[in-house]
Amino acid sequence: MLHALCGAKHMIPLSEPEISGNEWKYIKECLDTGWVSSVGSYVDKFERMVANYVGAKHAVATVNGTSALHVSLVACGVQPDEEVIVPTLTFIAPVNVVKYCGAYPVFMDCDIETLCIDVYKVTDFIKKECIKRKDGFTYNKKSNRRIKAIIPVNIFGHPADMDNMLAISNEHNITIVEDATESLGSEYRGQKTGSFGEIGCFSFNGNKIITTGGGGMVVTDNKNLAYKIRHLSTQAKRNSIEYDHDEIGYNYRLPNLQAAMGVAQMERVDEFTAIKRKNALLYREFLSGVDKVEFVWERPWAKSNFWFYTIKVPKEYKESLIKYLLSRNIQVRPIWKLIHTLPMYRDFQGYAINKAVDAWESCINLPCAVSLREGEIKYIADNIKKYMSG
Ligand SMILES: Cc1ncc(COP(=O)(O)O)c(C=O)c1O
Known part of the structure; x- marks a missing residue:
């Protein structure tokens, strides 16, 4: 792509995927073997690669980053009538998923240097506008609703200030779901983003640093949460033969075909x-x-x-x-x-x-x-x- 060298006769794109590794080879293998759908060795491999890379114990692949965030909030137990703190400066997905749960977003300012959520204002809000009650949970004094979670987003790949975020969330019993959809490969104090909160989420949309066309991943160290997220994202099916479901689940699993592309991309x-x-x-x-x-x-x-x-x-x-x-x-x-x-x-x-x-x-x-x-x-x-x- 040398267009710009000679005066940009064609548009220099804002972003475009880089597909020049083993993508064709791995996808062809899926096509040749018929393993194109939501189970297959590439799904397992892709999950392992991302978990190892990020330094998390578990990873669950999903159809996109939005579904990764949604199923994470459901698994964390976000209820209608609870509140989730979100940045106002973000792509809209982490806010929409709060509404998918019937819950209420509370919008926060950004830090002017990183553009990520301003953790000092989050702290201020929690200390001045909220109250920790005898049940151990934190409530918004104005709405009387419980603050269930915070979704810090690593804007444009830049890590949010996680030490201060974790301190306030631990003190006030608020779950952190890290939206690391844009920050695969980024580090905060030497540790990969996505591995800080209870849960971290990634996106492999076409414009992200690696892509599966569309895809996402949830990572966590919590075995029970990982199990729940896998279960919910496969229609909450209890066994693979009988159609026996024990709650309302989602069809959120990533197809093997796309995971094959993910493996090739993760290699790079x-x-x-x-x-x-x-x-x-x-x-x-x-x-x-x-x-x-x-x-x-x-x-x-x-x-x-x-x-x-x-x-x-x-x-x-x-x-x-x-x-x-x-x-x-x-x-x-x-x-x-x-x-x-x-x-x-x-x-x-x-x-x-x-x-x-x-x-x-x-x-x-x-x-x-x-x-x-x-x-x-x-x-x-x-x-x-x-x-x-x-
Ligand atoms: C900050 C942020 N959160 C969530 C998403 C949702 O990811 P997806 O498009 O894979 O659903 C994106 C990007 O697309 C994003 O930039």
């Missing part, structure tokens, strides 16, 4: 992470000294997979810079609209949200494919430089 996850980190350094180098442009970088305690590259510009430049870069055949996009501003979530509680508004007004995502070449990064940076100094 460290290589992909290294490339994305190298490209982050190139972006930063080419953009250094560019007036009014700040590159979102990892914190000292983090090793990010830099799933997406993000710049911050003064808000009056955001829309026009996006338009300009698109006209230069560079596919960029604004970050997600804040979830608490969307019509279906406007009436839910939010706590002191202001930095997320600044982030939304100033952030732009830049092309991030593993296949991105140095010349393309230079072309993108030169165009940003030209526009910002024009």
